[in-house]
Amino acid sequence: MSQTPNIPVHDVEKDYTTLNLGPTHPATHGIFQNVLTMDGEIIVNAVPTIGYIHSAFEKLAEHRPYNQITPITDRLNYCSSPINNMGWHMAVEKLIGCEIPKRADYMRVIIMELSRIADHIVCDTVIAVDSGAMTGFLYLFQWREKIYEIFEDICGARLTTNIGRIGGMNAEFSELTWKRIHDFLEQFPKALEEFDKLVTRNRIFVDRTINTGPISAERALAYGFTGPNLRAAGVDYDVRVMNPYSSYQDFKFDIPVGKNGDTYDRYMVRMHEMWESLSIIRQAVSNMPDGPVHADLPEFFLPAKEEVYSSMEALIYHFKIVMGETDIPVGEVYHSVEGGNGELGFYLVSDGGRTPYRLHFRRPSFIYYQAYPEMIKGGMLGDAILTMSSMNVIAGELDA
Amino acid sequence: METNSNLWEYLPIVILALVAAGFVVTTMVLTHLVGPKRSNEIKNDAFECGIEAQGNARTPFSIKYFLVAILFVLFDVEVIFMYPWAVNFKELGAFGLWEMFAFMGLMIVGLVYIIRKGALNWEK
Amino acid sequence: MSVTIDPNLKPDGVEGSGFFATSLDKVVGLARANSLWPLPFATSCCGIEFMATMASHYDLARFGSERLSFSPRQADLLMVMGTISKKMAPILRQVYEQMAEPKWVLCMGACASSGGIFDTYSVLQGIDRVIPVDVYIPGCPPRPEQVLDGILKIQELAKSEGVGRRNSAEYKERLAQYGLK
């Protein structure tokens, strides 16, 4: 069976060689294929092929009750899965129209900003590794482990977190979690400054990344860019500010914006966003309101055990939630969240049954990767690799 | 007698060479004999990132690669000439110094020519 | 069975004054086990957990697998990590066949072992339908400690394998099951 697109065999008179940047390649941080037509080292044309880990998320979501879809959303952008979980929970809450208490909103903001830092750590350190600076990765990855520990305290998992519930958080943060968050807030800035000093003004890094893989603001908007990649091109569109969710309007943070949309701008936008996320977490921790941790939503939120043994309704609710039999009101809703690398949207259509009728994910990585050939044309092969890692295209989200 | 006496001084070097060559030969022969071998046409195919290789790799490629490689070899050989100079730097004294400066001066002229011609930057 | 590592690990042999005799199998096994060069066939979330295993906190380098080889030519251990779709199966098989003998396959995570939560039309339900697997690591994704435990189990296999196994009839018959020559 023909596995590859028709690779143009080398045509002599134009002296182009064809290079296959194939599915298993050390430089492509994921599983996609690019057939590059190259004139020496300069890339003339690129034909991308994706779908190598297409695991049919949307079909799977039509066969699972609502609380079981959260583990699927973990595996979309697995570098920052709590953001995907929260986005999904908020979409369902918008559909059933329930109000989340302020405290749960603030806890969600803390978790989302922590996972945004984790995502940017992966992206920035991988840009540095791709341009040759390996030590930054080893040092900064240590802090991703610290974030993993915080997530472990909250929900027991490191990477695919399945954090929170529809209707709020499942439990209060433990004392250990608060201590770890405070330690993180104190010590991480020092490590980030160290990485900043190591890489940001490094002559080799600057020469390698300044205007590699540039994209103008108009082309970025035409290609549907959002998130750090669009802000690097100069457009300050951020879902948290444009239509705030989970009480983001209470926080003061500014949006870093780049100028000419090249790899250095994408790197710098992510670095500044890490500082912004830190300040958001500090604001959230300092004026954390007290109150219930989840909304009063019996048909979605597992009742406490002592209630289940004492009252009849709680037992029925418990049974229905666990068996996934809770019926969802008919309707459709589109809710989008500022994910690790762009606007992650959930278009949920429900026909009242126990599973969604149709769930469409707006996946930023799928949308970025379409512009990849246009960004790397004219650049060298090494720049193409750097552009790929600076766009932070995550294979799970690309081939959902 | 004294001719072969200073020959004896080179004995350690000969032994070192034999041991090094011996180690290389024995390991290669040993792994050839002991190691399992399995060859089939898929294994002998070129590794093309996981897909079947198409076309052959012996296609003409851009001259720029060759240019960069040759320039490197050129300046590398220049450095090799500096080793004997560095070893008996004292005996050669000022004469050696100026001699090397002349040699290096010629190479610098060559380098400036290359840079002005733009042979190193790839985009041109 | 839990793997206990005694500090003065050396092949058992006959010792006398000034000499130490052991069988070739044990020495070769010891050499192979502690220098497995892994090919990280990382496709999805397990790949990020493998990054954590390789990073400084869990450090796979302590077990001799520091040098990752992305080309199958110098790889001993094929670590398949993440979801393998049916579009990916021929590529996985091609990479496996182009690896030099002796080669081991470590299958990390539920997706690679059995398709995991993706019981869908596009996911290969377990890579052992395409290539023979030596060690499976459960988990989604498995913790780095589990990955290190899997690597230790592969090292046990390499240690106890001996020299002639790859030409034995039983191994050839196992390959024939997968249609591998």
Add this chain to the structure above:
Amino acid sequence: MEALTPQELHDHLLSREEALFGNALVSSSVDRDFPVFEIEKDQLLAVMKNLQSHADAQFGFLTTLCGMHFPEQGEREFGVVYHLHNLPNNWRIRVKVFFPKADMKVASLSSLWPTANWMERQEFDFFGIQFQGHSDLRRILNMDEMNYFPMRKEYPLEDAGRDDKQDKYFGR
């Protein structure tokens, strides 16, 4: 233009129905925070061009598009839902198009928004919707040799070749 509530935006666009939609508007409503417009299939390209470039609309950003399948609605069995976004004024609308299984042809918007190129390829891959005027409409996520469109409701979730998952154990 100032920020409008969904209802105001809906009336604002409806008041310019002639200029924007021509006679293609089938129905319009406001659903939670999105004005929803359903239009005729054959005037899709014209209406979208108006929505993108008309002075009072300026929806320059195509957030996403996805295919739908309602097996029981004969005449409107398949559909495509577009989400448009006017970034400067933060206006967001949802445009729907429905068509029967017999006539699966829809105009491609990749000429208006390059981002639609792959999105349409994905919906073709999932539902088999033929986007007219698309540069190279072929499967993007599934294998090229796949001969059916998996996201249609009549096809099962699991791989057809499964032998170890008997239906009776899974309550089917």
